[in-house]
């Protein structure tokens with residue numbers, strides 16, 4: 001049920017994955033706009049700011065409201081995400097749905113496909129009011145979204161469609177396994193989910209993300225050249241840097257790494273490019289490249305697969321008991337009956353929610369390491385700290401969220417922690433070794449003259465780098481429509497989160513990002 005059609009679980013899994021890489025600034029949406037005053041902070045404090053450190057901005061009253069109401073919303077959406085399958089299950093509606101599906105579909109396989117479509121359509125409608133409020137009304141109320149209702153609805157329906165396709169293509173598998181191997185189905189399903197999830201990660205940036213956003217080469221060629229030079233230092237082979245048009249939808253800023261193998265890419269929101277100066281963009285890129293070269297996509301993916309396995313086992317252990325006890329209300333007595341889908345969804349969601357803090361803790365760990373990588377390679381503490389302050393203001397992030405928020409929702413360290421870390425982490429000044437220096441040929445931090453971050457200076461980017469161009473294509477060829485539109489796993493998930501795919505739980509008011 002990994003890829004359970006219901007976007008919720010799928011969404012959670014994907015979201016967690018994405019979240020982790022998406023390292024970026026995704027916080028959020030700008031509070032009304034990244035007011036110039038806030039942004040100005042960074043430019044006003046050049047040398048001295050480095051000495052004293054960049055202060056963590058106090059959250060505005062609006063950011064506080066967004067944070068507090070977001071927590072209430074998260075709890076409500078989480079409960080709703082559990083209540084809907086429970087309702088469909090205990091009311092016996094699911095059994096009726098399966099009867100209708102059987103009448104329409106005839107035959108095992110088609111019955112499952114039709115059931116999946118009907119179920120998802122019903123859930124979509126039940127979720128619609130909440131997703132409209134969370135994804136549209138509320139975002140506009142806080143000045144974070146510029147999306148038109150038509151575009152929001154269009155994206156929401158596209159997300160539904162993507163979910164339907166995935167569900168129809170995969171739902172038969174766990175049911176086949178439930179039928180053939182009632183005792184081990186959870187194990188085989190988890191094993192089958194590994195390649196399926198990997199496939200999803202692989203195609204997401206080229207087939208799914210482009211449905212929602214327009215991707216293209218970077219417009220700022222001078223900045224692109226600097227990014228390429230940075231990529232050259234870490235010897236990144238393959239991959240692309242793309243710019244995605246998000247300004248049509250949002251004020252928020254973000255960047256992320258997505259895809260696997262040949263579809264791997266770093267994506268920068270155009271809003272980020274508009275609001276950060278070149279030095280800040282470079283440290284963000286350093287962070288993203290850290291995810292890239294440290295293999296964070298893979299490690300997080302592996303962890304999630306393990307959590308899915310554990311969760312499916314828990315589902316398996318409780319499934320039989322619940323069906324025996326409530327079969328009259330459910331209207332079915334065999335777990336291999338597709339009418340059991342809401343039960344599987346409900347159990348998976350509940351158990352995965354329990355496992356979620358583990359995935360998030362790991363995500364925060366790799367985000368911290370990506371920050372470290374970005375600092376080591378650029379040595380631009382000021383640029384990173386000020387980039388986070390912009391992120392905080394722009395995305396309406398709450399800098400010091402409470403422990404429960406951190407445990408269940410934070411994919412990144414808090415903004416305050418990140419700013420403080422960016423201020424103080426400078427092992428090269430104490431002659432200490434760099435943690436990741438080997439990735440860019442600096443084993444001893446103190447030896448090499450640190451590519452000093454020169455505020456405002458334009459270190460000319462190397463103009464001729466044929467080899468680099470080959471390895472790090474920033475300009476997708478026109479012959480590659482998929483690439484052009486390439487987005488990222490992250491983006492899809494984000495889209496999903498925002499527009500409805502995982503309609504439930506995923507309300508998108510997170511305070512951190514990048």
Ligand SMILES: [Zn+2]
Pocket residue numbers: 020021022023024287288291367370513514
């Ligand atoms: Zn990151």
